[in-house]
Amino acid sequence: MLKKISLLLLLALSGAVKISAQSDTPVITGGLQYESTTSGGVTTMQPVIEPVVLIPLGDHWLIETRATFDEFIFREDGTSGPYHAQTFSTVDYLQLDYIVNSHLTVVVGRFLTPFGIYNERLYPVWLRNFQDVPIIFPIGNLTTASSDGAMIRGALISRKDVEVNYTAFFSTLSTVNRFESGRAGGGRVGVFLPQKRLEVGVSYEKLLQDQRQNSVGAHFAWQPYSAPLDLKAEYAHSRNGQGYWAEAGYRFSQFRGEDSWLGRFQAIGRVQQFEKGTASPIDGLPGANTRQVDFGLNYYLPHNVRLNTSYGRQFSPLGNSNIWNFEVTYRFLFPLIPGGHN
Amino acid sequence: MRKLLRVEILLMGVVFFCLASAQSRGQQPQSQSPKQPSAVHTAPSSSEGEKRFQANCGRCHQAPQDLSPREVKAVVRHMRVKAMLSAEDEQLILKYLAP
Numbered sequence: 001m002l003k004k005i006s007l008l009l010l011l012a013l014s015g016a017v018k019i020s021a022q023s024d025t026p027v028i029t030g031g032l033q034y035e036s037t038t039s040g041g042v043t044t045m046q047p048v049i050e051p052v053v054l055i056p057l058g059d060h061w062l063i064e065t066r067a068t069f070d071e072f073i074f075r076e077d078g079t080s081g082p083y084h085a086q087t088f089s090t091v092d093y094l095q096l097d098y099i100v101n102s103h104l105t106v107v108v109g110r111f112l113t114p115f116g117i118y119n120e121r122l123y124p125v126w127l128r129n130f131q132d133v134p135i136i137f138p139i140g141n142l143t144t145a146s147s148d149g150a151m152i153r154g155a156l157i158s159r160k161d162v163e164v165n166y167t168a169f170f171s172t173l174s175t176v177n178r179f180e181s182g183r184a185g186g187g188r189v190g191v192f193l194p195q196k197r198l199e200v201g202v203s204y205e206k207l208l209q210d211q212r213q214n215s216v217g218a219h220f221a222w223q224p225y226s227a228p229l230d231l232k233a234e235y236a237h238s239r240n241g242q243g244y245w246a247e248a249g250y251r252f253s254q255f256r257g258e259d260s261w262l263g264r265f266q267a268i269g270r271v272q273q274f275e276k277g278t279a280s281p282i283d284g285l286p287g288a289n290t291r292q293v294d295f296g297l298n299y300y301l302p303h304n305v306r307l308n309t310s311y312g313r314q315f316s317p318l319g320n321s322n323i324w325n326f327e328v329t330y331r332f333l334f335p336l337i338p339g340g341h342n
Numbered sequence: 343m344r345k346l347l348r349v350e351i352l353l354m355g356v357v358f359f360c361l362a363s364a365q366s367r368g369q370q371p372q373s374q375s376p377k378q379p380s381a382v383h384t385a386p387s388s389s390e391g392e393k394r395f396q397a398n399c400g401r402c403h404q405a406p407q408d409l410s411p412r413e414v415k416a417v418v419r420h421m422r423v424k425a426m427l428s429a430e431d432e433q434l435i436l437k438y439l440a441p
Contacts, residue, residue, distance in 0.1 A: 054416040102428035195395035
């Protein structure tokens with residue numbers, strides 16, 4: 001069944017490219033990144049490419065997909081020996097969206113599980129302030145961070161001063177290669193104040209397989225107009241554990257403008273804490289209570305290139321460790337059909 | 343653990359310092375060119391499209407520097423679904439990015 005849906009979506013995607021040549025231009029966008037990480041003295045390297053294809057159809061339809069291709073390069077004995085590489089590829093989403101109106105969009109196919117804000121909004125390599133995902137990321141994304149099924153989403157209330165948004169989804173169990181997902185259902189509700197750029201919300205997911213466990217979460221995001229400050233936080237709880245992360249980013253654009261050499265810098269900091277619950281071999285969470293603090297400095301070069309550097313210290317009964325990260329990321333965007341600028 | 347606590351307190355202190363300094367600076371008006379979309383975190387201008395862009399897209403993205411009009415529709419449609427923009431938001435942001 002899932003194979004048929006995927007095949008239909010792919011056929012629609014290839015056909016849509018031809019159709020949309022006469023109406024809306026499909027684009028390919030995404031990120032290209034080289035990442036180097038030294039954790040506990042062991043250095044690994046990871047080139048990543050995350051292409052996103054967007055195909056608008058008329059006024060109501062959109063086909064969109066994102067895939068991730070990455071190579072994990074490491075030394076045989078951790079710090080010595082010959083280098084080895086493993087290549088991974090995943091389809092993060094391949095979905096067909098039908099926008100009914102401002103209050104309702106119907107999504108079918110493979111989509112990002114809408115639990116919290118990290119997975120849907122902050123996961124792409126060109127958007128993350130820190131390249132390491134938060135420790136609690138697997139909570140609410142227990143099988144994979146993607147779901148195969150259907151989702152509805154939209155704004156219950158959409159006014160100039162307040163917006164109440166929602167998502168509700170159902171996902172089926174899939175073991176198809178690169179389209180893995182768990183049987184689950186859930187949703188998210190958020191309240192957003194556009195004039196303050198402040199958002200708070202809650203998420204819920206129930207796994208409808210194995211231990212049928214519940215996950216709940218809460219999120220907070222604030223980007224005040226009065227400062228180049230970016231504050232985000234999430235809390236998540238399940239029987240496997242609970243924890244939070246809180247992140248702050250400050251761009252030095254207040255001093256000489258964001259295109260000056262100083263204004264291109266961004267200082268970032270993050271704190272995380274995780275308390276272990278009932279251990280499960282597939283939960284993807286640390287084996288013990290863990291705390292971590294990270295600091296970093298990013299530099300936004302022209303032409304959508306960004307440099308990320310960060311240092312983190314992880315505290316755990318299993319052993320404390322230092323984590324050093326360096327990345328260079330390029331964000332690209334091209335039309336899929338050749339043509340003029342306009 | 344005490345060291346970590348100190349680091350956390352220091353981090354929070356830095357955040358509040360930035361906020362406090364920003365509040366005082368934020369009262370000064372900022373001028374912006376409509377042709378050159380301002381990047382993330384800047385104060386809203388008089389353009390309704392730019393206001394909507396800053397309120398919604400500007401939370402995570404800088405305004406694209408070299409987005410051609412033929413590419414805009416796909417990008418804004420994508421953001422309409424992801425960020426749950428209204429039809430009015432979509433139209434105003436389209437006009438702002440591709441006048």
